[in-house]
Amino acid sequence: MTHLISPSLLSADFGNLQKDIEMINQSEADWFHLDIMDGVFVPNISFGFPIIKFVKKHAKKPLDVHLMIVDPDRYIEDFQKAGADLLTVHYEACNHLHRTIQNIKSKGMKAGVSLNPHTPVHLLKDVIADLDLVLIMSVNPGFGGQKFILNTIEKIKELKELIVKKKSNALIEVDGGVDNTNAKMLIEAGCDALVAGSYIFGSGNKLETIKSLKSLSNL
Numbered sequence: 001m002t003h004l005i006s007p008s009l010l011s012a013d014f015g016n017l018q019k020d021i022e023m024i025n026q027s028e029a030d031w032f033h034l035d036i037m038d039g040v041f042v043p044n045i046s047f048g049f050p051i052i053k054f055v056k057k058h059a060k061k062p063l064d065v066h067l068m069i070v071d072p073d074r075y076i077e078d079f080q081k082a083g084a085d086l087l088t089v090h091y092e093a094c095n096h097l098h099r100t101i102q103n104i105k106s107k108g109m110k111a112g113v114s115l116n117p118h119t120p121v122h123l124l125k126d127v128i129a130d131l132d133l134v135l136i137m138s139v140n141p142g143f144g145g146q147k148f149i150l151n152t153i154e155k156i157k158e159l160k161e162l163i164v165k166k167k168s169n170a171l172i173e174v175d176g177g178v179d180n181t182n183a184k185m186l187i188e189a190g191c192d193a194l195v196a197g198s199y200i201f202g203s204g205n206k207l208e209t210i211k212s213l214k215s216l217s218n219l
Contacts, residue, residue, distance in 0.1 A: 001193055002082055002189050002214075003191065003193060003194060003214075003216070004030040004171075004173075004192060004193035004194070005023050005028065005029045005030055005031075005193070005194055005196070005213050005214050006029065006030065006031035006032070006037060006064045006173065006193055006194065006196075007027075007029050007032065007033060007196060007197070007200045007201070007210065008033040008060065008101060008195050008196065008197030008200075009021075009032060009033065009034055009035075009055065009174070009197075010033075010034075010035045010046060010197050011198045011200070011201040011202065012201055015053065017051075017055075018054075018058055019200070020206075021055060021058045021059055022058070023046070023206055024059070024061065025052040025058075025059065025060045025061065026207065027206070027207050027210040028207075028210055028211050028213070028214040029061065029120070029187055029210050029214070030061060030062075030076040030193075031061055031062050031063070031064040031085075031193070032055060032064060032067065033055055033064045033066065033084070033175070033195045033197075034047075034051075034052060034063060034064065034077075034084075035066050035067050035068060035071050036048065036052075036063045036066065036067050037066060037068045037069065037142065038063060038068070038069040038070060039070070039086040040063065040070050041068050041069050041090065041092075041093055042068045042141045042142035043069045043142050044142045048081075049078060049082045050084040052065065052079070052083055052084065053082050053083060054084070055089075056083025056142070057112075059083075059124060062085035062086060062097065063083050063084050063085050063086070064085070064086045064099070064173075064193075064195075065079055065084040065085075065086070065087050065088065066088045066112075066114060066135060066175070067079070067087065067088060067089050067090065067093075068092045068093075068114075068141050068142070069092060069093065070093055070181060072090075072093055072094065072100065073094070073096075073100055073103060075100075076100075076103050076104055076107060077107055079109075080108065080215045081096055082111055084109055084132060085109060085110065086109060086111075086112055086132065087102070087104050087110070087111060087112065088111075088112030088113065088114050088133060088135050088173075089112070089113060089114070089172065090113070090114045090115075090125070090137075090141075090150065091113050091114065091115055091116075091119055091123060091201050092116055092119060094113075097113065097127055098126070098127055098130070099129065100111070101127060101130050102130070105130075109171065110133065111130070111131055111132050111133070112131065112132060112133035112134065112135055113131055113134055113135070113143065114125070114135035114136075114137060114141075114174070114175075115134065115135070115136055115149070115155075116135070116140070116141060117137055117138070117139070117149050117152075121155055121158045121159045121162060122147075122158075122162070122163065122207050124159075125162060126200075126210070127177055128143060128162055128166045128168045128170060129166050129167065129168045129194075129202060130164060131170040131175055132170060132171065133164050133170055133171045133172075133193070134167070134170050134171070134174055135162075135173045135195075136152055136155055136159065136172065136173070136174050136175070136191075137175055138152040138174050138175065138176035138177055138178065139174050139175075139176030143187075147177055148176060148177030148179075148181075149161035149176070149177070150177070150180050152174060152176075152186070152190040153185055153186070153189045156172055156186065156189040156191055157189050157190060158192035159172055159190070159194035160172065160189070168219065171193055172191050172193070173191070173192065173193035173194075173195060174186050174191050174193070174194060175195035176195075178194050178195060178196045178199060178213075179196065180197040180199075180212065180213075181203045182210050183196075183213055183216055184216050187216055194213055195199065196213060200213075
């Protein structure tokens with residue numbers, strides 16, 4: 001399987017959001033990545049249901065929604081109704097992770113779990129077979145434009161081993177500081193989906209930047 005590209009709308013131009021949505025529709029990107037922050041789980045606030053519904057209305061590709069919020073269980077059905085196709089919660093925010101995963105799936109969405117940089121991969125061994133995706137944070141969550149944490153490469157390799165051992169179909173996604181200096185390393189380590197925000201939206205040619213990320217070979 002060729003790797004997926006999920007541009008992060010956190011770095012888009014919210015003064016002209018529809019233009020950036022259309023750009024992603026026309027690009028070689030596979031998903032729209034939406035970061036939902038509550039100012040509690042992470043020290044920042046992003047956007048909520050009205051923006052998700054707006055994106056869903058105009059998007060021609062799946063919505064990859066990443067919840068950086070406390071008590072995500074309260075809102076699972078709301079995110080499904082707003083248009084999430086894949087819903088990712090944080091391991092660190094869920095007291096009953098297996099139940100949360102099953103709840104997401106029962107609403108017809110794919111289920112993902114994200115790990116902060118300090119959270120070890122082995123903690124997912126009892127749920128990995130139930131997951132559609134694991135999102136490895138390669139920066140500390142909460143703000144865009146941070147420096148990539150190099151240890152992420154080893155985490156991906158460890159996670160890939162766990163996925164194979166448990167015969168899981170989970171994809172590995174990486175978010176944080178992804179650009180042309182590390183994307184190929186991430187793919188070679190076993191990453192299936194790259195999230196990129198400021199690298200794409202801060203470039204002079206967004207379509208070409210997405211194309212360059214998509215064309216990287218994992219051979």
